[in-house]
Amino acid sequence: MKKVIVVGGGISGFIAAINAKNNNNEVIILERNNNPLKKLLMTGNGKCNYFNEFFSTRFYNSNNQELLPLIINDTNELLALNFFESIGIIPRIKDGYYYPYSNQAITVKNALLKEIETKNIKLITNCYIKEIKKANDLFYVYTNNEEYICDKLVISTGSKAYPKTGSDGNGYNLAKEFGHTINKVMPSLVSLKSNDKFIKDLSGVRCNALVSIEHTDEEEYGQIQFTDYGVSGICIFNLSSIIRSMLDNNKKVNIKINFLRDLDVYDLANAYRILKELSSKASNRTIAELLDSFLDYKITNVILEKLHIKKDKHYNELDKDEITLILDKLIHFNISIIDTNTFDNAQVCKGGIPLTEINTNTFESLIVPNLYFTGEIIDVDGKCGGYNIAFAAISAILAGKDIAND
Numbered sequence: 001m002k003k004v005i006v007v008g009g010g011i012s013g014f015i016a017a018i019n020a021k022n023n024n025n026e027v028i029i030l031e032r033n034n035n036p037l038k039k040l041l042m043t044g045n046g047k048c049n050y051f052n053e054f055f056s057t058r059f060y061n062s063n064n065q066e067l068l069p070l071i072i073n074d075t076n077e078l079l080a081l082n083f084f085e086s087i088g089i090i091p092r093i094k095d096g097y098y099y100p101y102s103n104q105a106i107t108v109k110n111a112l113l114k115e116i117e118t119k120n121i122k123l124i125t126n127c128y129i130k131e132i133k134k135a136n137d138l139f140y141v142y143t144n145n146e147e148y149i150c151d152k153l154v155i156s157t158g159s160k161a162y163p164k165t166g167s168d169g170n171g172y173n174l175a176k177e178f179g180h181t182i183n184k185v186m187p188s189l190v191s192l193k194s195n196d197k198f199i200k201d202l203s204g205v206r207c208n209a210l211v212s213i214e215h216t217d218e219e220e221y222g223q224i225q226f227t228d229y230g231v232s233g234i235c236i237f238n239l240s241s242i243i244r245s246m247l248d249n250n251k252k253v254n255i256k257i258n259f260l261r262d263l264d265v266y267d268l269a270n271a272y273r274i275l276k277e278l279s280s281k282a283s284n285r286t287i288a289e290l291l292d293s294f295l296d297y298k299i300t301n302v303i304l305e306k307l308h309i310k311k312d313k314h315y316n317e318l319d320k321d322e323i324t325l326i327l328d329k330l331i332h333f334n335i336s337i338i339d340t341n342t343f344d345n346a347q348v349c350k351g352g353i354p355l356t357e358i359n360t361n362t363f364e365s366l367i368v369p370n371l372y373f374t375g376e377i378i379d380v381d382g383k384c385g386g387y388n389i390a391f392a393a394i395s396a397i398l399a400g401k402d403i404a405n406d
């Protein structure tokens with residue numbers, strides 16, 4: 001009878017354990033919190049967005065981008081979707097995002113708990129793994145209470161994003177002790193900080209826009225939220241991974257916002273056409289009133305203040321240069337970014353264990369036999385839309401199946 005220990009009772013730990021269990025082994029999950037799956041309950045605003053219909057490597061980052069097609073492919077997509085179905089998760093798909101039909105993360109938690117109960121997998125909570133040693137082909141797992149011994153070990157301790165959920169980065173040290181490298185770990189899917197003077201004046205504004213990073217081809221469309229320290233929202237989160245790397249390389253980062261994207265306006269000529277048309281229909285309106293037709297009034301105020309243009313001027317009182325400056329702000333509104341928010345507020349981390357040190361078919365370590373890694377501890381991070389849980393699930397299913405088939 002083989003013994004399998006999974007360190008970490010997050011989503012990837014549970015899925016690894018469920019897939020690893022067969023009639024010939026004993027599987028135990030060790031979790032430091034008094035309750036498992038703490039982070040899972042927060043995902044997708046409590047609704048758990050666990051997969052995405054548009055499953056492709058272009059939604060993932062890794063220092064080994066060239067290895068991603070070995071993992072992010074049609075075969076593994078099917079593997080993950082079949083797994084979720086097999087534990088009774090019925091999908092509700094909205095704009096490609098998969099949620100449990102109940103729209104509640106607790107449905108996924110309960111399904112996973114039921115599965116481990118049925119399969120006779122032991123879950124031990126309040127159990128913090130301090131150290132692991134390997135000797136004579138056995139792993140010795142030292143915890144805050146008992147010592148455990150096993151033949152196969154899965155490290156599913158997550159990253160250091162949102163450390164209050166239990167994943168605080170200590171798993172990287174466990175991996176390092178086994179000779180693994182850790183690619184620089186940085187916060188990702190995180191809001192951005194700016195010290196532009198006007199930022200506080202925009203706090204509370206939410207709108208849809210196209211956001212691009214100056215001097216790059218990176219752009220994202222979606223909702224942007226202004227806060228008193230900077231900007232947030234899904235499109236900002238999706239750009240944060242690249243921005244974090246640029247800041248770390250001492251590059252100056254500016255983002256440009258096109259507020260007229262929903263009107264299919266991308267250049268000055270089209271912006272001019274739209275504003276001119278509106279001004280001729282509503283010639284009684286001031287420039288501020290005209291801009292309020294497109295923008296939240298707070299954005300209008302900031303634009304006109306920045307350009308030193310009086311709010312009560314009418315369109316035909318503005319000179320050509322003033323109009324061009326206004327149009328430019330509508331489609332290229334600039335915000336300088338000085339930092340990302342911290343790990344405390346990040347949804348995931350970029351960096352972690354390099355894919356070059358892991359067998360991408362089985363998620364077994366290429367350094368230590370019978371040692372496996374799953375989930376966010378690995379150097380793969382996805383964009384918003386269910387991509388991170390998708391990767392956590394795929395890595396865990398492949399690791400679990402390899403253990404069960406041994």
Ligand SMILES: Cc1cc2nc3c(=O)[nH]c(=O)nc-3n(C[C@H](O)[C@H](O)[C@H](O)COP(=O)(O)OP(=O)(O)OC[C@H]3O[C@@H](n4cnc5c(N)ncnc54)[C@H](O)[C@@H]3O)c2cc1C
Pocket residue numbers: 007008009010011012013030031032033036037038039040042043044045048049050051127128129130156157158159161162165166167168170171346347348374375376377385386387388389390392
């Ligand atoms: C607010 C928020 C919203 C998110 N929304 C989404 C979403 O909608 N869709 C999506 O795909 N992704 C989302 N994510 C990301 C997703 O939750 C993670 O990528 C995923 O949970 C990673 O799973 P994991 O099992 O690798 O790690 P985790 O879920 O972090 O689990 C790791 C577990 O290991 C335990 N642990 C750590 N160290 C030890 C130790 N030494 N001993 C014992 N136990 C230990 C921790 O307590 C934890 O329970 C979100 C993240 C956050 C923070």
